[in-house]
Amino acid sequence: MSNVFIAFQANEEARPVVDAIIADNPEAQVVHSPGLIKIDAPGRLTIRRDTIEGLTGRPYDLQAIHVNLVTLSGHIDEDDDQLTLSWKH
Amino acid sequence: MDTRVASKKLGLKERYAAMTRGLGWETTYQPMDKVFPYDTYEGIKIHDWDAWQDPFRLTMDAYWKYQGEKEKKLYAVIDAFAQNNGQLGISDARYVNALKLFIQGVTPLEYYAHRGFAHVGRQFSGVGARVAAQMQSIDELRHYQTETHAISHYNKYFNGMHHSNHWFDRVWYLSVPKSFFEDACTAGPFEFLTAVSFSFEYVLTNLLFVPFMSGAAHNGDMSTVTFGFSAQSDESRHMTLGIECIKFMLEQDPGNVPIVQKWIDKWFWRGYRLLTLVAMMQDYMLPKRVMSWKEAWEMYAEANGGALFKDLARYGIREPAGWKQACEGKDHISHQAWNTFYNYNAAAPFHTWVPSDEEMDWLSQKYPESFDKYHRPRLEYFREQQQAGNRFYNKTLPMLCTTCQIPMLFTEEGDPTKICYRESDYFGNKYHFCSDHCKHIFDDEPEKYVQSWLPVHQIYQGHCFPEGTDPTAEGFDPLLAVLKYYEMDVGRDNFDFEGSEDQKNFAAWKGESVEKGEAK
Numbered sequence: 001m002s003n004v005f006i007a008f009q010a011n012e013e014a015r016p017v018v019d020a021i022i023a024d025n026p027e028a029q030v031v032h033s034p035g036l037i038k039i040d041a042p043g044r045l046t047i048r049r050d051t052i053e054g055l056t057g058r059p060y061d062l063q064a065i066h067v068n069l070v071t072l073s074g075h076i077d078e079d080d081d082q083l084t085l086s087w088k089h
Numbered sequence: 090m091d092t093r094v095a096s097k098k099l100g101l102k103e104r105y106a107a108m109t110r111g112l113g114w115e116t117t118y119q120p121m122d123k124v125f126p127y128d129t130y131e132g133i134k135i136h137d138w139d140a141w142q143d144p145f146r147l148t149m150d151a152y153w154k155y156q157g158e159k160e161k162k163l164y165a166v167i168d169a170f171a172q173n174n175g176q177l178g179i180s181d182a183r184y185v186n187a188l189k190l191f192i193q194g195v196t197p198l199e200y201y202a203h204r205g206f207a208h209v210g211r212q213f214s215g216v217g218a219r220v221a222a223q224m225q226s227i228d229e230l231r232h233y234q235t236e237t238h239a240i241s242h243y244n245k246y247f248n249g250m251h252h253s254n255h256w257f258d259r260v261w262y263l264s265v266p267k268s269f270f271e272d273a274c275t276a277g278p279f280e281f282l283t284a285v286s287f288s289f290e291y292v293l294t295n296l297l298f299v300p301f302m303s304g305a306a307h308n309g310d311m312s313t314v315t316f317g318f319s320a321q322s323d324e325s326r327h328m329t330l331g332i333e334c335i336k337f338m339l340e341q342d343p344g345n346v347p348i349v350q351k352w353i354d355k356w357f358w359r360g361y362r363l364l365t366l367v368a369m370m371q372d373y374m375l376p377k378r379v380m381s382w383k384e385a386w387e388m389y390a391e392a393n394g395g396a397l398f399k400d401l402a403r404y405g406i407r408e409p410a411g412w413k414q415a416c417e418g419k420d421h422i423s424h425q426a427w428n429t430f431y432n433y434n435a436a437a438p439f440h441t442w443v444p445s446d447e448e449m450d451w452l453s454q455k456y457p458e459s460f461d462k463y464h465r466p467r468l469e470y471f472r473e474q475q476q477a478g479n480r481f482y483n484k485t486l487p488m489l490c491t492t493c494q495i496p497m498l499f500t501e502e503g504d505p506t507k508i509c510y511r512e513s514d515y516f517g518n519k520y521h522f523c524s525d526h527c528k529h530i531f532d533d534e535p536e537k538y539v540q541s542w543l544p545v546h547q548i549y550q551g552h553c554f555p556e557g558t559d560p561t562a563e564g565f566d567p568l569l570a571v572l573k574y575y576e577m578d579v580g581r582d583n584f585d586f587e588g589s590e591d592q593k594n595f596a597a598w599k600g601e602s603v604e605k606g607e608a609k
Contacts, residue, residue, distance in 0.1 A: 002396030007299070009318045033379060035306035035314050036299065063101075063147065066155045067162075069325045070302075070318060071295050073393050076144035076329060080101045087400050 001043040004074030004085040010037050014068040020051035044086040105146035113216030125214035131277035134342035138215030163319045170312040171242045180308040181376035182595035189249040189439040194266045196236040197257040201270035203229035209278040221330045228323040239316040247591050248581045249438045261544035264494045269363050280352050286331030288356035295389040297367050304375040339404040346405050357409030358526040362493040368423035381455035386419040411526040421505050424464035429498045432483040438577050440586035443472040463505050484568050486545045491520045492527035499523045
């Protein structure tokens with residue numbers, strides 16, 4: 001199974017998003033490089049709004065990830081509650 | 090500020106449908122195919138535009154909100170950088186040459202992309218595609234502006250940036266990126282998206298922005314990191330447009346598959362050749378290195394591109410025709426390109442140098458198969474000559490590939506000691522190419538590429554001298570006349586870093602306080 005990945009700027013706004021991804025995707029691997037956090041996962045990776053809100057204690061609009069997003073790969077499925085990357089159709 | 094009423098708020102999918110497709114209409118005064126004349130002539134058949142997906146489902150209102158946030162963050166950093174003399178915090182003045190290459194060769198492409206997407210954002214008859222292309226058109230204009238603003242601070246202190254737009258239309262190596270985008274913008278709208286959104290943005294752009302911005306972070310260049318990441322935050326959306334467009338074309342009609350495959354073959358190769366400049370920048374121009382070109386290629390092209398083409402196989406798409414050659418090139422192209430610029434540095438408005446022993450050891454370690462055997466001896470020879478007072482500058486003109494416009498510096502598959510030459514005849518004229526793939530691209534559309542504005546040919550035809558130049562005058566120096574036409578500041582913008590004004594200034598600023606505004 002090919003990896004999917006997503007990368008964010010290494011900053012405070014992205015931190016709860018990254019933490020939520022790690023919590024929800026046990027197979028995810030996090031790679032730090034200067035200014036950048038890249039997360040690889042085999043086949044599939046999900047970002048859940050609930051988990052981010054649980055970590056920060058305030059409402060979060062998933063589209064706000066666009067502000068700190070750097071790159072990604074895989075097919076995207078997004079609604080108000082989750083964003084999933086996968087190689088599935 | 091959110092003006093939507095919470096209790097009646099539509100879900101993301103409904104909101105997207107209402108704010109994109111819901112905005113389109115069937116024309117009645119004129120038939121649709123007269124209003125949208127360009128989206129059929131390439132032979133791509135579309136049966137149902139409603140099947141177009143933007144998986145991010147970004148609508149214009151959300152777009153403005155998040156883009157506004159990005160701009161505020163970025164300009165706060167640019168201001169802080171300027172106010173705090175951030176240019177003094179970079180690792181080494183050699184680093185600035187990467188920025189010179191960026192403002193000369195990459196930033197103008199953002200403007201071309203802005204124009205290209207404005208065009209296709211008008212010409213597609215499908216509303217979803219039009220809205221996505223219009224957003225991207227605005228993004229690209231933003232990138233052009235923010236890069237110009239961020240780098241303008243460096244222009245106050247360093248040479249090689251003052252006429253970047255003027256150079257883009259004239260200087261020999263800048264015809265490489267320029268001709269790439271002119272080729273894309275003069276294609277039909279579907280080919281344009283395959284070229285720019287898919288091949289360039291989806292398959293290759295990570296190689297440009299991610300290691301470069303990480304490299305900027307590593308070299309203490311806060312403003313470049315910030316504009317880079319700010320631009321790159323739009324890039325995920327652009328990449329998504331690229332892959333969605335490809336899937337859409339492939340799903341709409343089986344007859345589209347061979348057309349798309351041909352474009353993928355062409356534009357993967359065109360993009361790969363263009364990235365030669367990035368490969369060189371990454372391996373030679375960042376004093377503190379993050380990863381080699383080869384490592385970046387393996388991570389972003391081989392692993393990620395490999396996954397992508399495995400996925401697209403379900404539609405009958407195979408990996409691009411030049412894939413194998415591009416993967417072999419990862420051991421050589423950065424070194425071959427740096428050698429070329431080192432040679433022609435009299436005519437290039439940025440500095441080159443021989444890497445230090447420590448830097449060469451890093452290259453040996455990263456390129457165990459190729460650096461010591463093929464590339465290090467040449468650099469050591471250059472250094473020896475330079476130390477003996479013979480810094481070599483090649484003052485003749487190189488032969489260019491008619492398709493990619495890069496000097497003939499690439500080598501034969503399997504033999505990195507033999508320059509690759511190919512040629513085609515067309516209406517009694519001979520055209521030259523750097524590779525089989527560039528030759529095939531020409532052979533497929535010769536009537537397009539015979540019009541190439543090849544800088545070397547133009548110079549030999551006398552089109553690149555200032556007005557009123559008399560080439561028959563005694564003591565006429567053709568190279569100097571060309572540099573005058575370029576509006577290069579000879580002796581400050583060009584030649585080796587060693588002994589340059591940039592080098593002296595930076596050392597002085599680091600060693601002692603410098604008077605305000607007295608950079609040059």
